Amino acid sequence: EVQLLESGGGLVQPGGSLRLSCTASGFTFRSFAMSWVRQAPGKGLEFVSIISGSVGSTYYADPVQGRFTISRDNSKNTLYLQMNSLRADDTAVYYCVRDKMAVPSTRSAFDIWGQGTMVTVSS
């Protein structure tokens, strides 16, 4: 069964850091680009970042550029999101998501989603 399992969410103070992890199973992890998408409470979906399957090309949304870093370890089938300088408006459920493509492209579409992990930034 294809599955994504996020971990690492929690409560953090403004200005703090957190690292999210996502463990994949049921598919050849290195063959797919992987992404993080977030959803603030009661709000819509917001793209955060994406990384290609093996080359390691990365892309970020403007609100997180310079503060968040996406990475992956294909030997461990794991995706990461290092989040620094966290702000209250980073509070959201963070979803780990698989792209249908190996490299982010015009034909990208997010076909497998994890259950999400909640990140709360508050003092």
Added chain:
Amino acid sequence: DIQMTQSPSSLSASVGDTVTITCRASQTISGYLNWYQQKPGKAPKLLISVASRLQSGVPSRFSGSGSGTDFSLTISSLQPEDFATYYCQQSYTTRFTFGGGTKVEMK
């Protein structure tokens, strides 16, 4: 950056109705538009990619159309399990912007 605008933001419909949701891009995105369905407390589900390609396992009552800047998602003969929020997403750029969502509620 490309902005994606969905309309309406919500609608009320009955089982058996046909509903259409529209999504407009702030600039041309060719046909690179995806649609997702999200139910309360659940992760989104990919319904349609590249404007009109139905994903495996998605009922044929769902259909997508459009190109350039204007797109639509149509649900024919609405079923009880279709009451949910729907999002469009552009894949023309690597910013992968989502629309604000359309909530389909039961009348």
